[in-house]
Amino acid sequence: MVSIPPLIERFQGALLCGATGDALGWPTEFLLPERSRQFPFQLPHQIFVNWKKRVGGRWWGYEDEILPGEYSDDTQLTLAVARCINEEGRFEPERFAYKELPLWLQYERGGGRTVKTAARKLLAKRADWLNNFYRQGDLDYRQAGANGAAMRNLPIALVNVHDKQALIRDSFYNAIITHGHPRAILGTILFGLAVHCALTLTAPPPPPHFIECILDGLRQVPKVIQSDERLQRWINTWNRGLLNKELNFAQLYRSTLQEAVQYLKQIPAFLSREPKDYYTLVGALEPATKSSGIATVCVAIYLFLRYLQHPQQGLIVAVNTFGSDTDTIALFLGSLLGAFHGLQAIPPALLDQVQDRHFLLTIARRLHAVAAASFTPPPPTEEASDxxxxxxxxxxxxxxxxxxxxxxxxxxxxxxxxxxxxxxxxxxxxxxxxxxxxxxxxxxxxxxxxxxxxxxxxxxxxxxxxxxxxxxxxxxxxxxxx
CATH class of the missing domain: 2.40.10 (Thrombin, subunit H)
Structure with missing residues (x-):
């Protein structure tokens, strides 16, 4: 019989176990199966290690020593988003876009090209968080569909545990600051909804019931878009930049939603098979799609349902599936396991070594207090930007x-x-x-x-x-x- 902890412990578990997954999976992020024997720590990887990360190229590069338990940009940006949630439980996109994100560039560790480019472009003359349609080299905002927004969305999911539509709206806001493809936006919303469903469980769910909980949330997305003037304005801007034969946002959103729903509905059939079979199905082992906002979140949901009764085993599978986006998938999975089991999801030996452990617990307590006081928040208004x-x-x-x-x-x-x-x-x-x-x-x-x-x-x-x-x-x- 699984003992369900109080909600505040589930908030703490989600943040701390997510950071644990990030820190555990970061060293294996770029480890390929055929090169696993060359890696400087024992496999399967299941403890925090000291390792060095090469930053930059031949003439500009240096080594960053990563101490045991230190987390990557995934958790750094999660904390930045948490600081942008006000006392009414609202996410403040202006604060994130114009303050937290540019400042993060100076201390980022492992940040991806898309998010770093978006952060720089927000300082340009005509850019703002609703109009950051950048193009630089091979990077195009409308084609940015990776998981760089989903990975930072946990605080929005936690603080909106009592308001699913606010969760969807603020997740959408969070995503479009840096990513413009529906794959990134839906991935961000999908992760938020999965955390919401895990937080509200009172017993281990039959997998189809958990998936239906997520699908019920996805059905509410069109209503949220239609009722939000800022999102309507952003979609109009998105569509104005299209070439003749390109799909408009609504068309691309529908096809991407079908992809997500298909992946979710196939999870039960894969629960008795090898995890790599599901990774392969969603493209999470292909270099071109391994960081997809939808694929990585769906893999985490799959692992959550498969290893719900054995959370540590699930995390070990996530960080040792080489060729995948190990740190982000492990962050998603750790967050989901923590949202259900609380701090019991991960052994104390790991939890006690996570970088900034006490700060993460403090952030969780604050988000819980805000959520508890925000059952009936006022309707959102478009405030003057600072x-x-x-x-x-x-x-x-x-x-x-x-x-x-x-x-x-x-x-x-x-x-x-x-x-x-x-x-x-x-x-x-x-x-x-x-x-x-x-x-x-x-x-x-x-x-x-x-x-x-x-x-x-x-x-x-x-x-x-x-x-x-x-x-x-x-x-x-x-x-x-x-």
Whole structure:
């Protein structure tokens, strides 16, 4: 008989077990089956390890040492989204787009090209969170269908445990800040709905019942879109950029929804088969589709239902299925298992080692308190953006950022970050680069709030650090005044 913990413990379990999955799956993210013997830790991988990640190419690259239990950009952005949920339980897309996301570029670890490009483009003259239709090289906003939005959506799912339509609306908002393809948007909503269903279970569900709970939520998406003026405006903008023979948003959404529904409905038939069979069905082992917003979430739902009674085994399968997006799938799975089992989903030996464990628990308690007070929230309104204020806060931080990377701070010195507050420098590292005159500096900061960040930048002499936002923010402020 499974003991169902109180809701607050399920909030804590979702956040902490999600971060555990992220930290456990990150080292195996780029491990291919044919190269598994070359990896510097024992397989099957089931404990936190110390490892090094190569960042950048031949002339610009350096090594980032990842300590046991440290999480990736998946959890970093989850925490950033959590800070953008106000006391009424509403997600504030302006705060995320104009403050959290640009600042994240300076401490991101493992961030994908799509999200980093979107973050930079939000500082451009004509871009805003409802109009970030970027094109850069092979990246196209309308074709961005990966899981970079879904992976950060857990706080929105938690805080809206009592309001499924608000969950759908805010998940949609969250996704379109960085991703424009329905595959990313539906994946974000799908993960949110799966967490919602896991949170509200009172007993282990028959798989078809759990899938029907998710499908019931998906049926409400059109109503949410039709009732939201901002989403209607975004869809109109999306459609205006089409070429003659391309599908409009509604057509592409319908075909993508059919894909998601098909994958979900086939889960029961695969529960007695090898997990790789389901991975193969949804394309989660193909390089071109392994990070699909829909495929990765569906795999996590499949693993959740298959290993609901054996959560640790499920997590080990997720992080050892090489060739898949191991850290993000494990984050999705850990979140779902934690939302059902609470902190009991994962052994204490792992939970106790997760980076910023106490901070994650604090965030979970806050989201639970907000959710408990938000049974009947007021209808959403389009408030005036504080974009200028967010930009000025970034500019004020840039002075400390420059001084930090020009070695004017010592270990133990304190600084104030616009999003994270008061912090103290723990350690500083410098690595020479092959590009003439440049070094990479990595500066670890422990913030009083409980989060730890490694800020990084390439620097040459007294030039501006490569990750400085000062020039872009100053231009954005000037352009908005013209």
């Amino acid at each position: 974009r200028r204020a967010f930009y000025f806060s970034i500019l004020s931080w840039e002075m400390a950022f420059h001084e930090m990377f020009h070695q004017e701070y010592q270990d133990g010195n304190t600084l104030i970050h616009p999003a994270l507050g008061l912090g103290a420098i723990q350690s500083q590292e410098e690595q020479p680069l092959r590009r003439d005159g440049y070094v990479a500096r990595l500066i670890r900061v422990q913030f009083k709030c409980g989060q730890t960040c490694v800020f990084h930048s390439r620097v040459k002499g007294h030039e501006s650090p490569s990750e400085s936002l000062a020039g872009e923010v100053a231009r954005a402020l000037q352009e908005r005044e013209e």
